[in-house]
Amino acid sequence: MPPCPALPEGFDFTDPDLYRRRVPLPEFALLRRTAPVWWNAQPYGSAGFGDDGYWVVTRHADVREVSTRPEVFSSHRNTSVIRFRPGIPSEHLDHQRLMMLNMDPPEHTRVRQIVQRGFTPRAVRALEGALRRRARAIVTAARERGSGDFVTDVACELPLQAIAELIGVPQEDRAKIFDWTNKMIAYDDPELAATEETGARSALELISYAMGLAAARAACPARDIVSRLVAAEDEGNLRSDEFGLFVLMLAVAGNETTRNAISHGMHAFLTHPEQWDLYKRERPATAAEEVVRWATPVTSFQRTATRDTRLGGADIAEGQRVGLFYASANHDPEVFDAPGTFDITRDPNPHLGFGGGGPHFCLGKSLAVLEIGLIFDAIADVLPGIRLAGEPRRLRSAWLNGIKELRVEYGA
Numbered sequence: 001m002p003p004c005p006a007l008p009e010g011f012d013f014t015d016p017d018l019y020r021r022r023v024p025l026p027e028f029a030l031l032r033r034t035a036p037v038w039w040n041a042q043p044y045g046s047a048g049f050g051d052d053g054y055w056v057v058t059r060h061a062d063v064r065e066v067s068t069r070p071e072v073f074s075s076h077r078n079t080s081v082i083r084f085r086p087g088i089p090s091e092h093l094d095h096q097r098l099m100m101l102n103m104d105p106p107e108h109t110r111v112r113q114i115v116q117r118g119f120t121p122r123a124v125r126a127l128e129g130a131l132r133r134r135a136r137a138i139v140t141a142a143r144e145r146g147s148g149d150f151v152t153d154v155a156c157e158l159p160l161q162a163i164a165e166l167i168g169v170p171q172e173d174r175a176k177i178f179d180w181t182n183k184m185i186a187y188d189d190p191e192l193a194a195t196e197e198t199g200a201r202s203a204l205e206l207i208s209y210a211m212g213l214a215a216a217r218a219a220c221p222a223r224d225i226v227s228r229l230v231a232a233e234d235e236g237n238l239r240s241d242e243f244g245l246f247v248l249m250l251a252v253a254g255n256e257t258t259r260n261a262i263s264h265g266m267h268a269f270l271t272h273p274e275q276w277d278l279y280k281r282e283r284p285a286t287a288a289e290e291v292v293r294w295a296t297p298v299t300s301f302q303r304t305a306t307r308d309t310r311l312g313g314a315d316i317a318e319g320q321r322v323g324l325f326y327a328s329a330n331h332d333p334e335v336f337d338a339p340g341t342f343d344i345t346r347d348p349n350p351h352l353g354f355g356g357g358g359p360h361f362c363l364g365k366s367l368a369v370l371e372i373g374l375i376f377d378a379i380a381d382v383l384p385g386i387r388l389a390g391e392p393r394r395l396r397s398a399w400l401n402g403i404k405e406l407r408v409e410y411g412a
């Protein structure tokens, strides 16, 4: 194993407390220079499934390589501590393996082809008008409050509505979905009063809700993704357990990530006023991608080596876990000029915030980019004088770069 003497004994890149101080961590820069694929001799994450350690992949090129070689770096093996773990207890891990994120080709290819039908550019464009109106209403309501927490007032709302719109969740059920996903995700942060147990219960409630929705749409199809996935018998179909997990994954993957991109984006704009002025004047189409690079809402994902292999000068043994640290890759100076500069005109911007390419590349990327653009457009129109009124409070999480509170004055 390559030594890395500059990091203290016991250092663990999956320790949730690390990310409360600063992202990207300065330790990533050190590793990219000295040991870009580095053995971290600690159990992988707080789940502690008995491993002796995991590889930390820090360079852009290596993260891409792992992401695009599923035959060597599996998403299915060792699913139990997947970074998207929604707190499902061990007796449900077999179910978790059915989640698309945790599959390898060819099984993954079958499911991805089915669900992709709901995410065509046309399907996403069809949501634009409703989401634009929704974004405007959200920021108008915030203006009336005068000041408040940007995360709850603004950032949470649009991603939730977008997923609910996409899945066809009736308005009166949307708050339930929101509450369930919050509980599933917050288990590492004691302040949010969620536990593994409440997280697990919420996941199961959401799955059973989704299965009910599927049954209703199979009987009476509507113009939404559920109907498209459950009613198209002749084109291949999701089994009902796969469907429940798919909705669970959408609810988590679509909500928490986009919310944090919006919160970090707002913080970045307010701490870089020249970028905010530029946005208000010119609305560059490149801004949303820079917000995602800057925020990198998903800090890391993991894979497991299916055979002995070599990567970035390191010898990886079959069965070892490999952590893809997008938060590091997105600041790799080999790829980005001045990576520490928030530059909304950055172009090209080959960031890995949505994954490193390959079969699992984010299914909801166009929806997320659309949402981010719509919300900042609405803020620029309705709240041009928005100001920070405190330091952000960060989520305690090793895999989600989250802000749980951002106090602001919304301005006149």
Ligand code: HEM
Binding pocket: 067, 100, 101, 102, 112, 163, 249, 250, 253, 254, 255, 257, 258, 261, 292, 296, 297, 298, 301, 352, 353, 354, 355, 356, 357, 358, 359, 360, 361, 362, 363, 364, 365, 367, 368
């Ligand atoms: C996968 C990030 C928004 C649905 C992923 C992955 C990342 C990611 C890093 C894993 C890629 C890999 O393993 O190679 C983000 C970020 C978002 C976002 C940063 C917002 C800024 C969304 C939205 C949806 C969504 C809005 C859906 C409505 C998914 C799904 C997958 C995924 C279904 C799994 C794809 C597969 O396994 O084939 N996302 N995502 N994401 N994302 Fe997103």
